[in-house]
Amino acid sequence: MTEVLFYHLERQPLDAVLPPMLEKCLERGWRVVVEAGSPERVDALDALLWTFREEAFLPHGTAREPNAALHPVVLSSETVNPNDANVRFAVDGAALGPAEGFDRAILIFDGNDPDALARARDDWRRAKAAGHAATYWQQAANGRWEKKA
Template identity: 65%
Template sequence: MTDVFFYHLQNQPLEKVLPTLLEKSVERGWKVVVEAASPERVEALDSLLWTFSDESFLAHGTDREADAALQPILITTRPDRANGAAVRFLVDGAALPADVASYDRLVLMFDGNDPDAVDLARQQWREAKGGGHACTYWQQNDIGRWEKKA
């Protein structure tokens, strides 16, 4: 059974929240794949992870690089995981992977201000629950902190 976390972005954009969650994943020793919906988004996230903080950066790469298998964080549009990640982040409406059960954790991040994104997240919740996975729903409060709602 895979733990599936749904993060409902309300008051902060993905670009503000994703680096912090990725930092926590790497601190736990996890390899991560971030699946985005387009090559342009992969490029934007690649740039973001190098520049999101003046004090640090997150070591990472994209699936276009020869050393993709060595990356602690791999950004891709593909359903595979060249770096052998146990954790997968899905952004921009990326679909649940066919091999959900092979991950320790999936993290779906969706824009709560986009009705289509909310509808897709609800569909993915039903799909993950129907597959027997443990689902948890987190929503941002007014100051941007995460509150467990389900």
């Protein structure tokens, strides 16, 4: 059974929360695939992960690269798993998609976007119906994540 986590953005944008989440995954030795809603957003995330912090970067690549399988983090606009990731992120309008085959599937959605909120609710129902262990996390006033369900 896959652990499915829903992260409801309210106080910070994706660009502020995704890099630290990816760092935590790498600290745990996990391989990650991040699916974004468009190729343009993949390009923006690619640039972000090289520059989000002056003293460090996140080792990553895109699924378009011939050596994608070698990267610990792969960015894509398609539902793929070229690096045999055990954690899958869906961001910026990407559907949660299939959770099977991953230890964790994580949907990060914009709580200020009614369409994203509706899609997340549908994904929640599908994850629960499929028997996955689903949890819902919301940003508190201090920016930390609080488990709500």
